[in-house]
Amino acid sequence: MNIAVISGSARPERQSHQVAVEVKNSLDKLNIRNWLFDVKELNLPLLDYTYDKHPAPGEILKQLKNKLDHTDAFIIVSPEHNGSFSGALKNTMDYFYKEYAHKVFGIVTVSSGVLGGINALKNLQHYVLKLNGIVAPEFLITPQVQKLFTNQQLTDESYGQRMNKFLDAFVALAEIVYQSKEQDARQV
Numbered sequence: 137m138n139i140a141v142i143s144g145s146a147r148p149e150r151q152s153h154q155v156a157v158e159v160k161n162s163l164d165k166l167n168i169r170n171w172l173f174d175v176k177e178l179n180l181p182l183l184d185y186t187y188d189k190h191p192a193p194g195e196i197l198k199q200l201k202n203k204l205d206h207t208d209a210f211i212i213v214s215p216e217h218n219g220s221f222s223g224a225l226k227n228t229m230d231y232f233y234k235e236y237a238h239k240v241f242g243i244v245t246v247s248s249g250v251l252g253g254i255n256a257l258k259n260l261q262h263y264v265l266k267l268n269g270i271v272a273p274e275f276l277i278t279p280q281v282q283k284l285f286t287n288q289q290l291t292d293e294s295y296g297q298r299m300n301k302f303l304d305a306f307v308a309l310a311e312i313v314y315q316s317k318e319q320d321a322r323q324v
């Protein structure tokens with residue numbers, strides 16, 4: 137099983153990226169194959185053509201398409217920006233559509249306030265449904281992200297425990313869906 141961890145803020149001073157890296161490191165420790173789908177690093181232009189309709193997709197878009205085709209499940213790590221998930225995240229993800237279908241999505245939201253990005257979470261759950269994704273019922277909200285890390289290291293133990301609980305539930309569901317697809321493919 138191969139999981140994409142989407143880091144959803146494109147801001148130079150983004151805080152949520154630390155959470156995405158922590159999710160990635162935790163998956164590494166569990167020996168689960170994964171890769172970082174970083175909207176800042178990809179730096180895609182404002183959406184003009186979706187991948188399928190693109191007259192001349194560049195190398196970055198082609199490589200991303202290939203990686204998405206080989207991805208079985210997603211964990212979106214999104215900041216809350218003005219009561220929703222980030223525009224940069226949506227702009228990047230909207231280049232693709234069928235590549236997300238019938239794959240499990242775990243959602244992690246991040247804010248500097250006390251509500252942990254709950255509004256972004258609700259909007260993301262709807263967005264994932266529109267993509268024909270499978271929304272994992274377990275989620276992780278991250279209040280006051282500025283208090284959780286010291287020198288890029290997670291220092292808040294209780295948040296670490298909540299992340300592990302989220303990951304356990306997400307991985308269990310993603311694994312069930314992945315194994316059932318593998319079984320179907322073997323029977324064809």
Ligand SMILES: Cc1cc2nc3c(=O)[nH]c(=O)nc-3n(C[C@H](O)[C@H](O)[C@H](O)COP(=O)(O)O)c2cc1C
Binds near residue numbers: 146217219246253
């Ligand atoms: C344009 C913008 C809008 C924001 N709106 C909200 C908000 O509605 N609710 C909230 O809790 N935090 C809000 N924040 C604070 C972010 O949650 C905070 O920057 C946090 O670190 C996650 O975003 P980041 O990864 O881009 O840093 C906003 C930040 C920006 C830059």
